Amino acid sequence: MYFRETGQFKSKYKEELAAFPIFEDKIGIAIAALLAFVLIPIFGLPGLSWDFTMSAVMIPVVIFTITTLGLNILLGFAGQISLGTAAFMGVGAYSCYKIMTIFPDLNALICVVLSGIVTAFVGTIFGLPSLRIKGFYLMVATLAAQFFLEWAFIRIPWLYNYNISGAIEVPYKEMFGIVLTGAKSEPLTRYFVCLGFLVVLTWLASNVIRGRIGRSWMMIRDMDIAAELIGVRPLTAKLSAFAFSSFYIGISGALMVFFWLGAAEVESFDINHSFTYLFMVIIGGLGSITGCYFGAILVWVVPVILKEYGKSVFGIDAFVMENFTTILLGVVMVVILIVEPHGLARIWQIAKQKLRLWPFPY
Amino acid sequence: MKKTIISAFVAISTLITTVGMSFGDLLVPVMTYRVGPFAANGTQNANGFVDYLTMLNERDGGIGGVKIKVEECETGYKAEKGVECYESYRGKNPLVHTPNSTGITLQILAKAPEDKTPILTMGYGLSAAAKGETFPWAFNYPTSYFSQMTSILKYIDSQTGLKDQKIGFIFLESGYGREPIPVLEQLAPKFGFEYFLLPVAGKDAQNQSSHWLTVRKEKPDWMIMWGWGVMNPTAVKAAIKSRYPLDRFVGNWWSAGDVDLGPIGEAGKGYKGATFNATGTDFPAVQDVIKHVVSKGLTKTGSEGPGTVLYNRAMWNAALIAEAIKTAQDITGKKEITGEDMRIGLENFVLDEARLKELGFAGMVAPIVGSCKDHEGAGAAFIQQWDGSKWVKITDAIDPMKDIAQEMLTKAAAQYASNNAGWTTQTCN
Structure with a gap:
């Protein structure tokens, strides 16, 4: 009833292939866009201060969605497992810092894109083992990337310009008279920059995945020998997946430090963060772009909001809420993975199927 | 049905907003970590800090007749929680930030001048903050x-x-x-x-x-x-x-x-x-905390907390903040001060032997005097x-x-300022 396709005729092949062929989907997307672009930036979320909504909820969730998109391309679409996500975000952040300080007049947005390209290059190098090894063995190889890069961020002082604190700091940057980065920048500006990146990168990902390259990734994922036999070159397919995924992850790392945190040490890129991003992908749903959004929202936003409400409404101690949300998140993860191993994206799909047949679903 | 849901939602959200905003108190935020790998140390730190300010509320009814509201934010000693905590205090008129982590200090250091809220990192944070002329909004009394x-x-x-x-x-x-x-x-x-x-x-x-x-x-x-x-x-x-x-x-x-x-x-x-602080419960300030807070069960610590190194140090941290609040009240003549007034308080408080004795800290810590130029203080350790x-x-x-220390601090401060174009400094006379 809510999802009725009856009467929505497609007379052209192009219409059939549109990103949102069903009218109801278009409404849904419009509502989500209205929320993200207009309503939340104006009103914030109920019960949370506007500054908090922007800086502690919306900006990070947008950035983590980009990370999740990047990891999902590699893990969900190309089937190559990686535990080095956080370290690759670090590559993005540190290279963005270096580019910004070496070329002080370069536009901040260009710096972010360039840092994505640097990360893509580094990612490709660490993707080389994937040509020989698969599964658990590849996981160990990417784990090595994680540890090596963490080591590099500490032991190569050139990367943080020999700062005594060992941290990278965010220089002041502006564009058209609007302050983009640094302490003087408005949360709204930073939010829209991140959201802009997210929209463009989502559009890019969905198109690449539907195209030739994306199909070759999925063939490699489903059965690499068969893919090779019908003419997919594993070398280009696997390495392009690593490059593409690292590009996304690098951009999100640069955004994380320069448009959210304001300064970062190597701790922000440690293995625990890699696991968090992996959770986001798995909970959201492997091989689904919508799932990336769901995963990032569930893993990041829900605990933050619960903690704030717990403090302000119920007056529960902060550390109790911290423990509570950690436990809750763990339970939710286990339940979701038992009920639906394909993650929230699959649950969403099932919900849509049921709504289509409502009120008599079977 | 729909109407009831909507009205319930509206009611809940207004409730949340009203509870969250209660002005009129002196808000002293503190970022603590009672969970995570550093919780054993962090818990004592948090208890000492909170208990001392609770004691001032119980014994003196706050500072200058205004109650102190201590608001804890749990960081788990993770740097990225710093932004979350910092933002949760924003707009509530926080007086001074106590990040309790060097990593978080680095993140919020640049934001302090914009939001006009000072940061006091007692015995941690960026050493260069000792240079008051370069870092008007950051303090690291009593030493770097x-x-x-x-x-x-x-x-x-x-x-x-x-x-x-x-x-x-x-x-x-x-x-x-x-x-x-x-x-x-x-x-x-x-x-x-x-x-x-x-x-x-x-x-x-x-x-x-x-x-x-x-x-x-x-x-x-x-x-x-x-x-x-x-x-x-x-x-x-x-x-x-x-x-x-x-x-x-x-x-x-x-x-x-x-x-x-x-x-x-x-x-x-x-x-x-x-x-930079002695241990033991023999000091009148510690005794007051035991009498007014610990024995009344207003604390999260047992009797084993007071007197330990970290607990006493956190008490001293809170006492310094309380003294700066009092100084700010005296200078500005206002009872309910803001972050900007607090900064003046932090540069002008006088904790000499006589005042330390009054506060019950004599013998536990060294006397210290706030100053515009030197945000580090006397700096002695034993x-x-x-x-x-x-x-x-x-x-x-x-x-x-x-x-030697001053020379290096000056250099480090200059490096920070040159890395951050447009950094706000001040001149002291």
């Missing part, structure tokens, strides 16, 4: 890591002389642990000692066997430690195992707490640590030693090598 390292080296000099000594520096590999390395770099040629670095990554805090093998090989005359959390007891235990003489092993003030040495007990006898069950003060206050 740079100054502390020179005090420790001075102590070593008084024991064996520094010339031709070999010093091992074992540290937590983070912004915090690396802070004092430039001091060693600068002073080694000057005093003719040798040093080598033993970085311990956070995840290896409990696995230091390789580091202590190096110690066995290098046979240093002295060991200095910049550790935190579980790294401290692990290091001391490893030192005992490799038969390193503990009286030649000096921790900084975060590596010499009761939670660190308590589990080791008698075996840790002889281990030394720097500190050495204490573990006697198997408690810490005993073994030296008087050791002044840092002021000329």
Whole structure:
């Protein structure tokens, strides 16, 4: 009833292939866009201060969605497992810092894109083992990337310009008279920059995945020998997946430090963060772009909001809420993975199927 | 049905907003960590801080007749929680930030001038913040890591002389642990000692066997430690195992707490640590906290908290903030002050011997006077030693090598300012 396709005729092949062929989907997307672009930036979320909504909820969730998109391309679409996500975000952040300080007049947005390209290059190098090894063995190889890069961020002082604190700091940057980065920048500006990146990168990902390259990734994922036999070159397919995924992850790392945190040490890129991003992908749903959004929202936003409400409404101690949300998140993860191993994206799909047949679903 | 849901939603959200905003109190935010790998130390820190301010509410009805509202935010000692916590205080008129983490300090340091809220990092944070002219909004009373390292080296000099000594520096590999390395770099040629670095990554805090093998090989005359959390007891235990003489092993003030040495007990006898506050419950301020807060059950600590190193230090941190609030009230003539007034208070408070005695801190800490130029204060530290069950003060206050420390601080401050174009400074007269 809510999802009725009856009467929505497609007379052209192009219409059939549109990103949102069903009218109801278009409404849904419009509502989500209205929320993200207009309503939340104006009103914030109920019960949370506007500054908090922007800086502690919306900006990070947008950035983590980009990370999740990047990891999902590699893990969900190309089937190559990686535990080095956080370290690759670090590559993005540190290279963005270096580019910004070496070329002080370069536009901040260009710096972010360039840092994505640097990360893509580094990612490709660490993707080389994937040509020989698969599964658990590849996981160990990417784990090595994680540890090596963490080591590099500490032991190569050139990367943080020999700062005594060992941290990278965010220089002041502006564009058209609007302050983009640094302490003087408005949360709204930073939010829209991140959201802009997210929209463009989502559009890019969905198109690449539907195209030739994306199909070759999925063939490699489903059965690499068969893919090779019908003419997919594993070398280009696997390495392009690593490059593409690292590009996304690098951009999100640069955004994380320069448009959210304001300064970062190597701790922000440690293995625990890699696991968090992996959770986001798995909970959201492997091989689904919508799932990336769901995963990032569930893993990041829900605990933050619960903690704030717990403090302000119920007056529960902060550390109790911290423990509570950690436990809750763990339970939710286990339940979701038992009920639906394909993650929230699959649950969403099932919900849509049921709504289509409502009120008599079977 | 729909209407009821909507009206319930509206009701809940208005309730949430009204509860969240209660002005009229002096809001003292504090970022604490009662969970995570550093919780053992963080909990004592948090308790001391909160309990002292609760005591002022109970005993004096707040400061200048205005109640203090302490708002804790849990960080788990993770840097990215800093932004979350910082934002949750925004718009509620926080007086001064206490991040309790060097990593978070670095993140919020640049935001402080924009939001007009000072940051007080007592005994941690960015050493260069000691330069008040470059960092109008950051304070690190009573002393910085740079100054502390020179005090420790001075102590070593008084024991064996520094010339031709070999010093091992074992540290937590983070912004915090690396802070004092430039001091060693600068002073080694000057005093003719040798040093080598033993970085311990956070995840290896409990696995230091390789580091202590190096110690066995290098046979240093002295060991200095910049550790935190579980790294401290692990290091001391490893030192005992490799038969390193503990009286030649000096921790900084975060590596010499009761939670660190308590589990080791008698075996840790002889281990030394720097500190800027004495331990014990004999001080009137501690007694007041026990009487008005702990015995009334208004605290999260048991009776074992008060008197320990970290608890007393956190109390001193809170007392300094309380004194700055009072000074700000006196100067501005307002009862309910803002962050900007607080900054004036932090630059103008006077905690001399007489005032310390009034507050009940005489003998526990050194007198200190706020100033515009010097956001670090007197900067003396003294050495204490573990006697198997408690810490005993073994030296008087050791002044840092002021000329050397100041020179390096100036350089570090200038570097920070030049890295951050458009950095706000102030001129003092």
